[in-house]
Amino acid sequence: MASKVRTLEDLFIDLLKDLYSAENQLVKALPKMAKNAQASDLQKAFQDHLKQTEKQAARIERIFSDLEGSPRGKKCVGMEGLVEEGNEIIKEAADPDALDAGLIAAAQKVEHYEIASYGTARAWAQHLGYQEAARLLQETLEEESLANELLTRIAESHVNMEAR
Numbered sequence: 001m002a003s004k005v006r007t008l009e010d011l012f013i014d015l016l017k018d019l020y021s022a023e024n025q026l027v028k029a030l031p032k033m034a035k036n037a038q039a040s041d042l043q044k045a046f047q048d049h050l051k052q053t054e055k056q057a058a059r060i061e062r063i064f065s066d067l068e069g070s071p072r073g074k075k076c077v078g079m080e081g082l083v084e085e086g087n088e089i090i091k092e093a094a095d096p097d098a099l100d101a102g103l104i105a106a107a108q109k110v111e112h113y114e115i116a117s118y119g120t121a122r123a124w125a126q127h128l129g130y131q132e133a134a135r136l137l138q139e140t141l142e143e144e145s146l147a148n149e150l151l152t153r154i155a156e157s158h159v160n161m162e163a164r
Contacts, residue, residue: 012124013069016060019117020071022079023057026050026110029083033103038096039162042103042154049147056143059136066132082110101163104155111148118144 030053034046064071086106093099118141125134 008124009128012128015121017071017074018076020057020060021074021076023053025079025083026053033086036090037103038100039159042100045150052143056140059140063133063136078113082113097162100159104151104159108148108151111144114144
C-alpha cells in the first residue's frame with residue numbers, strides 16, 4: 001500500500017521516483033524509436049537523447065544518494081501511456097514520412113511532460129534547500145528543452161513537408 005503524501009518533501013521524493021521510472025522507460029523506448037525513424041537526423045536525435053536520458057537517470061540516482069534514499073519503487077504511469085502512444089504510431093503508420101512526423105509528435109509529448117515535471121522538481125528542491133539537487137534538475141531541464149527544440153527544427157525543416 002502506498003504511503004500518504006504529507007509534506008512538500010514527500011511530494012518531491014515521490015516526483016523524483018516518478019521521473020526515475022520515466023527515464024528508465026525511455027531508455028527502453030528510444031532505441032525502438034531510433035530504429036523506426038526514417039530520417040537520419042531524427043534517428044541521430046533519438047540515439048543522442050538515449051545517451052542523455054541515461055545521464056539524467058544517473059543524476060536522479062545521485063540526488064537520492066545525497067538524500068540517502070532509493071529512486072526505485074514507483075512506476076510512472078504518465079510515461080507508460082506516452083510510450084504506448086509512440087508504439088501505436090509505429091504499429092499503425094503505413095507511410096514512412098508520416099511515421100517520422102508521428103514519432104516527433106510522440107517524442108515532443110514526452111519532452112513536454114518531462115519539462116513540466118523537472119521544472120516542478122527543481123522549484124521544490126530550491127524551496128526545500130536542496131541546492132545541489134536543484135542544480136542537477138536544472139541541468140536536465142535545459143537538456144529536455146533543447147531536445148524539444150531540436151525535434152521542432154527537424155519537423156519544420158523537412159519531416160512535416162515530406163509527410164504531406
